[in-house]
Amino acid sequence: MAEPQEVETALVGEVAPGDVVLVHAGVALTRLDRAAPAQDREEAAA
Amino acid sequence: VRFVDEFRDAELGRALAGEILSAVEPGRHYKVMEVCGGHTHSIYKYGIDDLLPENVELVHGPGCPVCVIPMGRVDDGIALAHEPGVILTCFGDMMRVPGSDGTLMDAKAQGADIRMVYSPLDALRIARENPDRDVVFFAIGFETTAPSTALTLKRAKAEGVRNFFCICSHVTIVPPLRALLESPDLRLDGFIGPGHVSTVVGARPFEFIPADYGRPVVVSGFEPLDVLQGILMVLRQLGEGRCEVENQYKRVVPYEGNIRALEILSEVFELRPHFEWRGLGFISQSALRLSGAYADFDAERRWSVPNARVADPKACQCGEVLKGVIKPWECKVFGTACTPERPIGTCMVSSEGACAAYYNFGRFAREREVV
Numbered sequence: 001m002a003e004p005q006e007v008e009t010a011l012v013g014e015v016a017p018g019d020v021v022l023v024h025a026g027v028a029l030t031r032l033d034r035a036a037p038a039q040d041r042e043e044a045a046a
Numbered sequence: 047v048r049f050v051d052e053f054r055d056a057e058l059g060r061a062l063a064g065e066i067l068s069a070v071e072p073g074r075h076y077k078v079m080e081v082c083g084g085h086t087h088s089i090y091k092y093g094i095d096d097l098l099p100e101n102v103e104l105v106h107g108p109g110c111p112v113c114v115i116p117m118g119r120v121d122d123g124i125a126l127a128h129e130p131g132v133i134l135t136c137f138g139d140m141m142r143v144p145g146s147d148g149t150l151m152d153a154k155a156q157g158a159d160i161r162m163v164y165s166p167l168d169a170l171r172i173a174r175e176n177p178d179r180d181v182v183f184f185a186i187g188f189e190t191t192a193p194s195t196a197l198t199l200k201r202a203k204a205e206g207v208r209n210f211f212c213i214c215s216h217v218t219i220v221p222p223l224r225a226l227l228e229s230p231d232l233r234l235d236g237f238i239g240p241g242h243v244s245t246v247v248g249a250r251p252f253e254f255i256p257a258d259y260g261r262p263v264v265v266s267g268f269e270p271l272d273v274l275q276g277i278l279m280v281l282r283q284l285g286e287g288r289c290e291v292e293n294q295y296k297r298v299v300p301y302e303g304n305i306r307a308l309e310i311l312s313e314v315f316e317l318r319p320h321f322e323w324r325g326l327g328f329i330s331q332s333a334l335r336l337s338g339a340y341a342d343f344d345a346e347r348r349w350s351v352p353n354a355r356v357a358d359p360k361a362c363q364c365g366e367v368l369k370g371v372i373k374p375w376e377c378k379v380f381g382t383a384c385t386p387e388r389p390i391g392t393c394m395v396s397s398e399g400a401c402a403a404y405y406n407f408g409r410f411a412r413e414r415e416v417v
Binding site: 005006011025026032 | 049167191198201246297304306
């Protein structure tokens with residue numbers, strides 16, 4: 001099992017188990033459930 | 047994997063490729079720049095260029111953070127690593143970027159204490175564990191990475207860590223794009239905007255591109271369907287005579303960016319008057335340095351660094367690759383004297399570099415046949 005990594009969450013607020021965040025260089029930059037993936041695709045195809 | 051697998055669907059990819067084909071006008075040549083090195087990597091990893099019509103040309107932009115670091119800046123890092131008592135920390139890619147007299151990896155082999163980290167927070171941990179040493183973090187990257195450095199510096203300040211320093215080489219994305227748009231030797235029709243940078247800065251900063259230069263921008267993600275969709279959205283704008291900033295990467299990028307991150311960046315950093323970019327030369331207000339409030343952590347104030355301008359090796363054409371003027375395979379040393387194992391130029395070092403992407407995903411052989 002991979003060693004646990006420290007992630008700074010100051011930029012995204014409180015996180016709970018199951019939350020999906022985009023992490024770059026040890027920092028969570030944003031939450032990933034902003035829009036459903038299908039919505040992105042539908043908008044582009046429209 | 048959620049948010050990954052659904053964006054690698056081959057059937058949807060072929061459908062998007064068909065949409066792209068129907069969106070282009072026969073006889074018209076389209077040059078679209080993908081700004082970010084992450085896009086370049088995806089394009090060659092997934093063979094996206096093979097799905098495009100021949101009259102759609104992708105031009106690689108300057109958005110690889112390692113690639114744009116000039117040789118003189120590497121020399122500055124090596125000089126700091128040779129200071130007595132210093133532990134220099136940096137991301138892995140930086141270890142192999144050539145300076146005028148070797149790489150950080152070479153300096154490490156010669157005895158300098160240089161350690162690879164995955165995050166500035168790792169560098170801060172090393173500083174805590176080595177209170178009798180001075181630990182310097184070699185900070186590189188665009189606005190995507192700068193918040194990580196800023197938060198680490200805030201933490202170091204809050205904890206009263208006195209032996210942690212930063213040589214700040216963070217750069218900003220808008221000034222080089224403006225420089226490229228002002229360049230007379232490059233005609234571009236549109237841009238695939240940088241996804242992860244936009245997570246922090248938002249899509250709004252790119253509004254100057256349609257407003258001042260009449261070119262569309264689509265901020266896009268990095269999975270194959272993201273990139274294809276981004277290209278399609280640019281082509282649709284061109285076909286419909288529209289010219290605006292669109293956001294394909296809505297699941298990640300808020301149009302206004304991450305306000306908290308921007309606040310922290312403005313607290314910890316200030317703009318440098320000018321900064322040298324590999325291939326692009328000096329660009330005004332295109333990089334960050336530590337603000338006065340964080341001067342005690344500034345390695346360039348604590349030690350004297352050479353700060354010399356070093357010309358690239360004559361054989362290296364990274365500058366032209368970074369400006370999109372030539373393709374990687376058109377460089378004189380691509381794949382011969384310059385390979386990922388023994389890079390001469392930065393574009394062959396990082397996985398986000400256009401040359402490394404071409405080389406690693408088998409484009410080398412195919413393109414040489416074309417020559």
